[in-house]
Amino acid sequence: MRAAALILCLLAGPALAQAPGEAARAAARALEEASVQLDQADTARDRVKALTRTVEAYEDGLAALRDGLRDAAVRETELSRRLAAQEGEVAQLLGVLSSLGSSAAPEALLHPAGPVGSARAGMLLAAVTPGLAQEARALRSDLDEVAQLRALQESAAQTLREGLAGVQVARTELSQAVADRTDLPMRFTEDPVRTAILIAATETLEGFASGLSNIAQGEAPNALPPVDARRGSLPLPVRGQVLRAAGESDAAGVSRPGIVLATLPQAIVTTPTAATVRYSGPLLDYGLVTILEPQPDLLFVLAGLDESYAETGEILPEGAPVGLMGDAAADGASPSREGSGAGRTETLYIEVREGDAPVDPLEWFASDKG
Template sequence: MRRLALILSLLAAPALAQDPAEAARAAARALEQASVRLDEAESARDRVRALTGTVQAYESGLAAMREGLREAAIRETELSRRLSRQEGEIAQLLGVLSGMSRMGERAAPVAMLHPQGPVGAARSGMMLASVTPGLAAEAQRVRADLEEVTALRSLQESAAETLKEGLAGVQQARTALSQAVADRTDLPTRFTEDPIKTAILISSTETLDGFASGLSQIADNERPAGLPPIADRKGALPLPVQGQVLRRAGEADAAGVTRPGILVATQPEALVTTPVAATVRYSGPLLDYGLVTILEPEPDLLFVLAGLDAAYGRAGQVLPEGSPVGMMGGSFEGDNPSPSVDGGGAGRTETLYIEVRQGDRPVDPLTWFTSDKG
């Protein structure tokens, strides 16, 4: 973890764009803090919270590293192409500088020979003196470009290996988190799910709308939630997963189908958490959405998270803010973890569908969540 933090700090060099550099510095700090919290965790709840922070810190760090490496690769490509285009000019520059050096070694009487006599020689000397600083500056710029290319290549080679180590580290943290969630027994329970009623509801509904409308039927002995109100946080909630919005509510997909929710592109195996304290109304497979978790942060408000590969929590549990609710699918195993030069969204191969329902109707999720449209 510490080596990853060191490489992140190196990626925060001035040569890179400011945003990736600051993200790298923040990720390095988060990794160190997450390590301390994990060492100090005692209770099951503390361990889940610390492991959740560890996984999120790893994900932020790896994302910052990929972005930093992408910036470095772009910069190296630009410099290499520029140097390649200027090969002829560089050769001429070296020739001129070499000729100037030989002229400086000649004896003074020979240097004074000129077809126009001493006056012509003086004029030539004045012209040469005025050109020399420019040639020297150009030579210095070329030398600096070459040194920067060398440094960027060295950084990428070192960081690529550390990126692989970071992927192994986050994988271990994810495994430990899954086990910690399974071992957790201290969560309050608001109601008990009736599996028979749930199965009947699933089999009798053909749409997410119909299922959401019948959710109250599956609960036995339900008690009031007692969760804090979140109306004042509307529009400022973080997305449940690190990623970029691919499609907004009402935008058609490639098949021309529109949905009332948003689609978020994520990295493989990204951690999904609840943005606020909420009751798990449902967790499991649903229709053609894959694994689905439906959260209720307050009465008549539902957050639907669909497309999970693993779902944590049981219906009826009350989860604290930031608790893990699932994991995205996919895997980095067997793939090249290095970033693509073509775009910052490279590697986001998984998608999470998010729908928000108030009362009996869906609303635009981006009225509740902040986002980064990719």
């Protein structure tokens, strides 16, 4: 966890002031707490939970760092354009200040019209000098700010590289911890033959969802608490921005009843609430799919993952890792993979089904996670 301690110090430092700085400090606190949890983890399940929080804290901190870098770049561009527009005025200002010097000779202050002209010139000079000095101070302040912004960006870029290395280490450790975890409760075991038959006979997600109960063997009754009271307030499974709303057509004119979230590469996907894994694997043209059942007749479909941690039949606690998104270079025909801009190069498709009918996922999830 040496990398975690490093990014904690860097993200909490002065490089990120204003709003991104507060977000970075919150992420640093979360990272510190996750580090303590990891040190105290006695079981594989505890280790998975602590490493999941570590990855999430890294993602929040790196997002804040990127926001700070973007704000610094915008401010530097603004100042540079303003200075370029004032180039003529700046040249005249510097010329006047140079001609005055710090200690002008007495004869330089004499006026050809004699004492009266000198007095008038002195009065004019006394009126103009404060304005010149103010312009000089403003110019010096702008130039200093540009220099500070450039230094901040250079320092933050190095912090970003170190943070990316740290989060990658945490993801690798998380994958290993998930592989070592053997203490999750199983509600049922999957019948691979029935699953293969169902997939082969399925042409739509609706048809597959209707047949999910047929792939279970020895299924126990659902013992999870109902989530109806949390409708509209569940956290999104991944940190991202809504790219396409339910029913909105994509570039090809295809509309789906779910939403598409734009995420950063390799973002971690977690369970919004405790749920049974009804299915985990490739499906139709949706790519890698995980289907969660928080309660009877309610399914959360997550499509577009690059790596899955879930196993069909498992009961996952709230906040447990489901998998990871792909990276920026990933290719695929999944309908969830679309360009998103702003560095968010991966997309997750989320569909919610109540009974046999889809509903708008934003009826269940709060969409303020960025």
